[in-house]
Amino acid sequence: MSQSEEDRQRFLIARIAAGDEKAFAALYETFEKRLFAFIRSKLNDPHEAADILHEIFMDVWRKAGKFEGRSKVSTWLMSIAFHKTVDRLRKKKGTHVALDDEAFEIADEGPGAADILQSAQEAAHVKTCLDKLPDVQRLVLHMAFFEELSYARIGEVMDRPEGTIKTRVYHAKQAMKKCLGLLLGEAA
Amino acid sequence: MTRDLTREEEEWLTAAVIGTASEEEKAAAAALLADEETRDAARAEEAFLKALKSGVREGAEDFASPGAMGLQRLLRDIRAERNTGGGFSFAALPKAGRAFAVAASLALAVITGFTAARITGEEGSYRTAGLSEAGTLQVIFEPGATEGEIRALLLSHSLEIVEGPSALGVYRLVKRGAEAHALEELRAALAAKKTLVQSVEIE
Numbered sequence: 001m002s003q004s005e006e007d008r009q010r011f012l013i014a015r016i017a018a019g020d021e022k023a024f025a026a027l028y029e030t031f032e033k034r035l036f037a038f039i040r041s042k043l044n045d046p047h048e049a050a051d052i053l054h055e056i057f058m059d060v061w062r063k064a065g066k067f068e069g070r071s072k073v074s075t076w077l078m079s080i081a082f083h084k085t086v087d088r089l090r091k092k093k094g095t096h097v098a099l100d101d102e103a104f105e106i107a108d109e110g111p112g113a114a115d116i117l118q119s120a121q122e123a124a125h126v127k128t129c130l131d132k133l134p135d136v137q138r139l140v141l142h143m144a145f146f147e148e149l150s151y152a153r154i155g156e157v158m159d160r161p162e163g164t165i166k167t168r169v170y171h172a173k174q175a176m177k178k179c180l181g182l183l184l185g186e187a188a
Numbered sequence: 189m190t191r192d193l194t195r196e197e198e199e200w201l202t203a204a205v206i207g208t209a210s211e212e213e214k215a216a217a218a219a220l221l222a223d224e225e226t227r228d229a230a231r232a233e234e235a236f237l238k239a240l241k242s243g244v245r246e247g248a249e250d251f252a253s254p255g256a257m258g259l260q261r262l263l264r265d266i267r268a269e270r271n272t273g274g275g276f277s278f279a280a281l282p283k284a285g286r287a288f289a290v291a292a293s294l295a296l297a298v299i300t301g302f303t304a305a306r307i308t309g310e311e312g313s314y315r316t317a318g319l320s321e322a323g324t325l326q327v328i329f330e331p332g333a334t335e336g337e338i339r340a341l342l343l344s345h346s347l348e349i350v351e352g353p354s355a356l357g358v359y360r361l362v363k364r365g366a367e368a369h370a371l372e373e374l375r376a377a378l379a380a381k382k383t384l385v386q387s388v389e390i391e
Contacts, residue, residue: 011335021263022334028259036253050254057262117235126243145244150208166199173202176240 009073017065028057031074034147035081041142042085042135052088056080071156078147079157082139089135119180129179137172144169193220193229201230205237323371324350324391325361325378333384341384345374360391 009030015023035056039049059080067076119125130138136158143149143157151165158165193201197220203209204217220230254261325347329338342348347361363374371390378388 008335015335018331020331020333021266022332024266025259025263026334028262032255032258033253037248037251040251041248046251049251050258053254053258054261054265057258058265061262061266117232117239120236120239120243123243123246126240127247130244130247141240141244142248144202144206145241146248148207150206151203169202170195170199173198173237173240177236 006072010069013060013064013067013073016061017067024057024061027060027073031077032057034074035077037146038078038081038139038142039085041130041146042089042138048088052081052084055084072153075149075153075156078143078149079159082157085139086135115184116177116180119184120176122183125180125183126176128183129176132179133172133175137168137175140165140168141172141176189225190228191225193226193233197226197230198233201233202237205234205241323362323366323368325371325375325388326391327359327361327378327388328386329359330384330386337384341378341381345377347374 009027012023012027012030016027032053036049036053039052040046043049043052056077060077067073071079130141133141140154140158143154144151149157151162151169154165155162197216200209200213200217201220203213209217217230217234220226221234223230342361345363347363350360350362363370366374375388375390378385
């Protein structure tokens, strides 16, 4: 993203802080699709995802004046979206959604690289396997491969060190390989 | 002789496929793809990562977002909240928030200044606030005025923001090199823009 686009977004936030509805609409139009895709990457219910999107932008309206400009506007918004989505998952499941749980089983003898690649080229397989990932790993993969955020920026969004994010992406990737390999075996 | 990739090597390739790799990581990933020892494993990993990226993107782009309906719902709730007194108060902002608002406005002033400089062929037209001026205009824009409209208005009159918005939404504007008597003309010109300017006074 260009510096002038970041400046434009920061200006919009300043205007929203002053109660400008048109600036609010412009910011909504800029980020609505991206944030919705992010939420939907974990929540299958579109109505529930729309509710979270609504909550995010209500927060933006109420808290624009508290944005100190220490991070990019997109990082700030993604961070709100991340925490709201995790909170919602926690309430739905009635369990703790671990942000630092690295426990993960990686197969000693996995399928071969060619099999994994063949399976990964099936969009339905990728979707099935993404659905099976732990919540946070799925969100991290979305931020990396869809949003194309660096590990450092994902760390800002999740309020976690960059090293933790690297580990999480690595584990998510290994989990996808394992799952894709198994799916190909089932389909054969 | 070939070998598997290390975890760190996989991370270089991942960053390269995502598009966030540093120059060093890009070079390291390219070397892995070229080196006879790692070429096969690196190519397989790169192909997997590209397929994964494509699959993630394909899934995410299918979602139909709330769009204009979502915005209408938000505006309705914002207005309802405002009418019931639960709305936002700029005066209640912490100092850091106000400081950011000023900083954002000054950033716009820099952009505006540079843009104006490009148009007029002048250099260094932007100066920091606090320099002596023939006079300063205090302006409050209409809440409905967009960034683009404000920017166009300022450029059309060669005005620069030197401060604002204040807690009351006041901007201080200057026109570099303007004579004092020209300020009244400017004030009248801005006051005539009733859809954009709520009030304008000479300081």
